[in-house]
Amino acid sequence: MAEADVTNRKPQDEVQALFEPQGVREEQTPRTDAEGHGERRPAAAPASPESAPPQAEAALAPIEEPVVSPHPYATKLREQRLAKEASGHARRDTLLYLDGVNKSFDGFKAINKLSLVVARGEMRAIIGPNGAGKTTMMDIITGKTRPDSGEVFFNGDVDLTHHDEAAIASMGIGRKFQKPTVFESHTVEDNIRLSLAGPRSVLEALFHRKDQAERDRIDAILETTRLTEKRKLLAASLSHGQKQWLEIGMLLAQDPELLLVDEPVAGMTDAETEETARLLREIARTRSVVVVEHDMSFVRELGVKVTCLHEGSVLAEGPLDQVSADPKVIEVYLGR
Amino acid sequence: MLLARFLGPRVWILIAALLLAAVLVPMANLYLSPSHPLHVPSYMVPLLGKYVCYALLALALDLVWGYVGILSLGHGAFFALGGYAMGMYLMRQIGARGVYGNPELPDFMVFLNWKELPWYWYGFDQFWFAAIMVMLVPGLLGFVFGYFAFRSRVTGVYLSIITQAMTYALLLAFFRNDMGFGGNNGLTDFKDILGFPIQADSTRAGLFAASCIALAIAVLIVGWITRSKLGKLMVAVRDAESRTRFIGWRPEYVKLFAFTVSAVMAGIAGALYVPQVGIINPGEFAPVNSIEIVVWAAVGGRGTLLGPVIGALLVNYGKTYFTAVAPEFWLFFLGGLFVFVTLLLPRGIIGTIDYGWETWRSRRRASREEKGESDDGEGQPLASPAE
16 A cells, blocks of 8 residues: 555655665765755765865865755755754764653653763663663654653664654664564564565565565574574464564564664573573674663673663663772662 | 465365355256255345355455454444445436336435435446445545554554444434435335346346355455465564564554455445345444454454355354244354354364364374474574584
């Protein structure tokens, strides 16, 4: 049905971000011209060296652009856009940018002036006691919950608060739930197939043909998640740990830039936990990963920068040893 | 064969049986003498045709309930709308042969002192127009209703309730004489369809054959949809809707597609039903009818292609039988059947057979593995930190 496409349509700049090559995306500023025809040109100088002075090659250079219309309204819009882009410069090399985010449910402040920055290619572990707002933060990033106030940007200047779950997922944010959610009445292979990046329209799905490229990608993902031998089994018959890996495999199939992983090792055996840490480190080589986890030994095994949340805001941030030595963190974890 | 693998042998047997019935039942009715043991009496042909239409309706419901998990308690409305569109064509075919002899207006309009045909009756003297409306009107209602319901993320029991409210609202609307659809009495007293006298045995045989063919085509279409990637997505939406959202699908459009296709199929079933029973009235919108459809699909086994067809045929045969033998007990029997199926056969007849078969096979496989003929790989530890 065609309307599936219509609502999938996003402002031009985000669509362009989607069309960029897979893997780690280059830093650039997709922009539209004043009439909104979506002509794309690089903001930084390389493509037009003669028009820009050499120092403009730095990403923070002001954007030069002809004034298209003398009409005051168009000029005003252009100025607004330029101002927005200028502020976007600061975010350009960050993948995920949360600033002053607030969210309360019936007076309870689940998220309280939360600010968090995840750089491209970074793996970040988020720890915090129950009710610290970890899951609400994930909900806000993935569009399930709208924040009361604050900024949430992805990939520089995509405002996530204006998009719904499906649109955000298509932009390249994958999410794994705390409780493994896979499609139990489908085979492992079909679970991956449904998650593969690609068109998301109903009619395309109806007329979809399996091809070799698709099979190769499924094979590769099954290989990464060590599920090759289970491919023909129903997902319902997998063990708890295998379901978690299948879900991570489904995220990989989406080919996201950012993976949000909620408590991936809850309920796993030690061997499975170790295997999961290996899997996440492997994924983090090409993508950014945010892991929410309670299990300290697992976080230690990941060996990445840690953010500790408490009562909806950041309490401490840094290497695990430094964070766990922080008296505030100790008080939060042990002092009650 | 590729085709056999596409839907499985059982579904092809069903389709073959339907096509065979489309030929054999009319022949046994028209060409065998009444004394012949295989003769099908004339009253039986439209009765069987009615069952086949119900089977098509149950299949339509199964597409949304069994595969996408939308429990619609208002599918009778789409069925009735398709029936009304066909009924309007049949009314216009009466022409001057009505009681009042008005060549333009149906009898009930003359009776109500209407002077001219309302605009929405225009075009229904043409079969092609009526045929389009049979699909378009239920399809459009399904689309608009589904669009608002699914976009607002109304699910589960709330959705069931508003579908029930929809059919009830239509019931009340069609009861009104001002609507121009014959009010309480509905549309009846049909004379002919496409020029053939509607009471004739040969016409009834033709309608029966058409119903069987329509059901066979519907089984193929639903089979094709549910075996496609979209079909897998439908089941995924049924089982874990929020997961589909977070991998970038929009479940509301999946539901909308299934709901609209299903509404069109229900409309076609209604259009084939009306000439065979000879009447369409607002009673078809009654909420109880829609609930009965759910019972058919549940008894046969939802989420299968065969189940709703078998369920509709069995339950309606039972209804005919019981209402003849012990009419006062039919409703108790129907209620008891639903309780029985819900408690003891939650998968329905076909679903239970499938499940039993699968369990038996996996048990046999397991016992074979115990004897040492295991297929490799299955038992390997996955958590081995490799390389």
